[in-house]
Amino acid sequence: MSELNLLYTDVEDDLRSSVRDLLTDRCDPQAVIALCDGDRSMVAPLWKALATELGLAGLLVPEDRGGAGASAREAAVVLEELGRAMAPVPFLTSAVMATTALAATEGDLIAGLAAGERTAALAVPLSTTPYGAIPAVPATDGRLTGTVTSVAGALEADVLLVPAVTGDGLALHAVAATDAVRVPVVSLDMTRQLADVTLDGAAATLVVADAEPALRRALGVGAALLASEQLGVARWCLDETVGYLKQRRQFGRVVGGFQALKHRLADLSTGVDSANAAARHAAAVLAADDPDVELATAVAQAYCSDLAVTAAEEAVQLHGGIGMTWEHPAHLYLKRAKADQIAFGTAGAHRARLAGLVDLPVAP
């Protein structure tokens, strides 16, 4: 078997430039900070631009269903840039996870998602792992009743994909967002604000029967590609901190010249380069439909989720007092990194899964 390419192709570099240019123009850091005070006015226009002008909503949807037919490698590049800019858009929840859950379906819903005319979210808590029980609500006569807490992407969605327990097991139902009560959560990470979703006999359409494999696949792809978002977060933290320490002067010197700080940044840089390899590998394995996908996902999550938190914590510390302020964006990255660490399972959950995959069991 030939070796997977862990670098970026020219096409991927071009995609990165397009996304970065658009975000530079339309994802103002001060507007992102304003999200934390409840002003979400930037979200809809930014997502519309990314979804339709760049066609990112349908990036992963096959061409025969109206999408771009791109692979996880391209989606990973997009997530690096979204993480880097802290862009508050539902790319991961709708364009990656919802379309993956619906991969085997045809019809208006997947076509609408591909065109960027509709936006969907999987109604599961953001902390759901690909390995454990999947929370589901009961379905009775095509109507759903129950509450799902801490759902990411629900506020931006017009359709919710709800796992429901039917007489035939787990099934995925579509519910119009207007038929659900979505209560915004005061979230640790307000750039990916969560919602508690309550359904009270909501009308639902069955979209995937026997949905457990599709749901695990969606959560797994979400986890694998979240590593690229975490890489983008970590890379921003490193670059921003290095840039700041080249400017900041104390004791008559640029503080970036002090060895205590240089060595911390050297270690962080080494870690970010390692995260780059792990995240790139997970995306490449997914794109190649390689049987290693579960292992690569667990490795990427176990490494990148902690590394992103370390990067953000170092950014806050090494910025000194300015890093503690509301005005400086470092706190956004800290909050995102910490929330991402818990999303789809902590590093520990992924290591526990890995133990089974690589024959390193804890019990004799």
Next chain:
Amino acid sequence: MTLEDLRQRVEEFLATHDPATTERLEFLRARYDAGLAWVHFPEGHGGLGLPQAWQPEADGLFAAAGAPDNNPNSNVIGLGMAAPTILAFGTEEQKRRFLRPLWTGEEIWCQLFSEPGAGSDLAALGTRAERDGDEWVVNGQKVWTSSAHLARFAILVARTDPDVPKHRGMTYFLCDMTDPGVDVRPLRQITGEAEFNEVFLSDVRIPDTQRLGEVGQGWAVATATLNTERVAIGGRATPREGGMIGLVAQAWRDHPERRTPELHDRLLRLWVEAEVARLTGTRLRQKLAQGRPGPEGAAMKLTFARLNQQLSGLELELLGEEALRYSDWTMVRPERVDFTSRDAGYRYLRAKGNSIEGGTSEILRNIVAERVLGLPPEPRVDKDVPWKDQEK
């Protein structure tokens, strides 16, 4: 020439030089002369001027045909450091004289760089080389010299002008280790064995034809040598669970009675790190194959050293009582070094060298900070002071 052409060349060579019937050294010399030794070297010097990334293809075909190899592990300094430097800075005559027997393993090389007073600060070295007609006379002491007792030649950096600042007064030589003024003494290390040596140089005579590069250019030549060393460290492809992690994972599987949740947690954390380091090495190799070498090899070596130390330490704890026994403290001089060889106690002790040899982890962090991140260099108070006036 395409990769397919290269394959064809190897097949043609094998057709006329049957590995089963050709004498080993004759085979290796012929392979060199056919340009199939290191394919990225120029024609006439064992190569065909092809991309370095194609080398594994040639090596694979030779191995598959049961051909003898040049035992690369026994001439690591020669192949990894001396050869690329001779190629870059040598005269045609030097390349012709030295490269072929180096590649075939007929002549083993060692490195006479570090001194008792010049470790991380290599440019402070004080071994003197003084001109005497067509020769240089060398006096001084070198240290940490692996394979010195086996080597026929050494790459040597010596001070030729003490009146200028340290980086400017050095010259690079190819030193004959059979000169009567060369005294090699084993230097015993914490493992009990003597992998490396002290080398005392007393009126060693080196012909000027064995000077590599210009007089006073020694620092530039030595820097080129050290860069190729770090590229070599990052350039190896390893399988999953290759190296130290494989041994520790196996110890875990073999000793269910020693398993605890605490050891399990540490093992899995290190397993993840080792796998990510492997992928990082793969990525670095892919970058280098595209001709984009950078100082990232320093970061790779930092990770490699830390992981080897943590893993070998964990292995002892996993083994419990068994780890209280050591295989053998007898002083021996091994012919080749394998960090993962012998018992777990040896591995633990030997790994301590990984963060010292080939650039300490502290110096490597400076390199990453300065050359990857562009942070300000360390203050150099002795930069403009003539070497002879510096505090020693």
